[in-house]
Amino acid sequence: MHHEADLKAVMPEEFELESATNFAVMLAWVAGAVVAAYFVGVGLSWAAQRLGRRSDWIRDLVVLTRRPVRAMLMIVAATIALDRTSDADASWRGWVDHSLRILMIAAVTWLLANLVQVAERRMIARFGGGDTGLTDADLHRRKVRTQVTVLRRLAVAVVVLLGIAAMLMTFPSFADIGTTLFASAGVLSVVAGLAAQTSLGAVFAGLQIAFTDAIRVGDVVVIEKEWGRIEEITLTYVVVTIWDERRLILPCTYFTTTPFENWTRNATEVMGIVELDVDFTVPLDEMRTELKRILAANEHLWDERLGVLEVTSAINGYVRVWITISAPNSSALWGLRCAVREAMINWLQRRESALPRWRFEPAPTPDPRERRAVTTSRVASEGVFTGSQEAEERARAFEGDDERVPESGSRLR
Known part of the structure; x- marks a missing residue:
């Protein structure tokens, strides 16, 4: 035991x-x-x-x-x-x-x-040009890169969703729900209803942006009064690099519902204006000659398409001058505008008479003797004696009226 x-x-x-x-x-x-x-x-x-x-x-x-x-x-x-x-x-x-x-x-x-x-x-x-850097002029390659990138993101999203669905189908409870859902004849209506929601609406907006060629990766745009460049286009949002290296994140629906500027939609060449206020005495012909010299000195920024100086206004005591110039792209235009503005200011400073000035001309002062004569004549014309009948009689007597002139030695009454 x-x-x-x-x-x-x-x-x-x-x-x-x-x-x-x-x-x-x-x-x-x-x-x-x-x-x-x-x-x-x-x-x-x-x-x-x-x-x-x-x-x-x-x-x-x-x-x-x-x-x-x-x-x-x-x-x-x-x-x-x-x-x-x-x-x-x-x-x-x-x-x-x-x-x-x-x-x-x-x-x-x-x-x-x-x-x-x-x-x-x-x-x-x-x-799409491979890994080489793209310039503003590479319109076709930037378009291809944008569309291929959006398609890749869409395909990856579909693969991930199918993978998650396959994982859930390994659980018996989810398998029954999934089988019923995908066998249902109303699955298309469910998908269409979901597409109307904000999230999937942004996805369709991203596809629309990519394939309507509204914007491309690398495009120069002006959005919300900010100059920037399209850095990335996803299925739901767009990343814009602002000129000071900030990032502006916008939903794709923004670009389908809100107007914006695209400076590189069909071409990269752009024009700009330099505005100056000068004096009426400025020699405009010499100013145009100076503009030609400045543009020739900045030939790496100027594309030689346009470089004119025009007077657009001549009121309020000064002359307003517009200098219209052109450049191969927006970055070059910014540099050219700054260079032209600075050079023109230096030229105006060397010619002090060309700087805008306000002029005041006082009214002429009359001679005191002339003023006294005018006062005397005014008094004589108006009369010394006035205000009553007796005074008027005295005035007529003073002026030498024959009927009222008294004899010598007589007294006035």
Whole structure:
């Protein structure tokens, strides 16, 4: 009796020890399989890179897909090692197998997304100018790059959504919901309803921007009274680099609903104006000669299309002059306008009479004697005696009226 009890006490300990040993062996096999799969992936990448030295396609495939391929190999190796070294009826196998299945779906999604990036690189290299810097004049290449980039983002978004859906379908509850949803005849109406929402509306606006050629990556625009350049176009927003290196982030719907200026829509050549107020005495012919000299000194900025000086106003005591100039692009125009303005100011400073001045001319002061004579004549004309009948009689007598002139020695009454 006592011997049987001792055996029962020892057997659980031996069983636990044996289980722990088997679990450690299994972990060792899984770890070894994962490490071996990783080095197999490294070898495959090295071999593919050696074979595809002269092929840009293979080089991009190796660079962009080596990590997801290694991850897939490691997951497959771990799954095979578990199947060979563990009991399929073990309590923990269910959630481990489910986790490995989800990891495999994630790795496949990662691989497909990177394959989309490979296609994008090859399309840009062939039609969009490759990795070389683009100028404002590269209208076609900037258009291709914009459209390919937007398509790549859309494809990656679709792949990621399908991957997430596949992961959710591995859960029985989500599988039933998904089967019912996709089998429903009203799925199209659901998608159309969602498209009317703000988020998907921005996505469709991004596609519209890319394929209607309203803006392209690298375009010079004026938005919200800010001069900038389109840096990035995504499915939902557009990044504009302002002249002072700030970033203006705008939703794609902004460009489909709000007017804005695009200075490089069809061409990069632009014109600008330098405005000056000068005095009426400025010699305009000499000023035009000075303008020609300034433009010739800045030939690296001026495209020689336009360089004229015109008088647009001559009121309020000064003459307003517009200098209209042209440049190959907006950056050159800004520099040329600043150079012309500064040179013209220096020229006006050398000619002090050309600077605008206000003139005041006081009224002439009459001679005091003339003023006294005018006052006397005014008094004489108005009369000294006035105000009553007797005074008027005295005035007539004073003026020498024959009827009222008294004799000598007589008194006035």
